[in-house]
Amino acid sequence: MILDLFYKRVSRYTRAGYSGKEIECPSCNSVSRVYHFAWSAIWCKKCDQGINKYDWIIKENEDGKTNRT
Numbered sequence: 679m680i681l682d683l684f685y686k687r688v689s690r691y692t693r694a695g696y697s698g699k700e701i702e703c704p705s706c707n708s709v710s711r712v713y714h715f716a717w718s719a720i721w722c723k724k725c726d727q728g729i730n731k732y733d734w735i736i737k738e739n740e741d742g743k744t745n746r747t
Contacts, residue, residue: 688715688734702735703727 688701698713708724719730 684738686736686738688732688736692736699736702737703729704733704735705729 692715694713694715698711700709700711702709703722705727706725717731719728721728
């Protein structure tokens with residue numbers, strides 16, 4: 679089964695859930711896992727830039743649910 683992935687930015691309604699959520703850096707496309715969104719900006723470990731919360735990207739399936747790993 680092939681699932682098409684859609685990209686969505688973090689919004690004020692984004693929740694991490696119990697197992698956390700993977701977010702992608704808009705600058706270098708590296709992936710990090712977060713367990714809460716109680717921050718306004720976070721540093722990317724790979725490109726060493728401060729990125730605002732609402733600029734990070736979340737991958738979702740076509741049914742609107744996030745990709746679980």
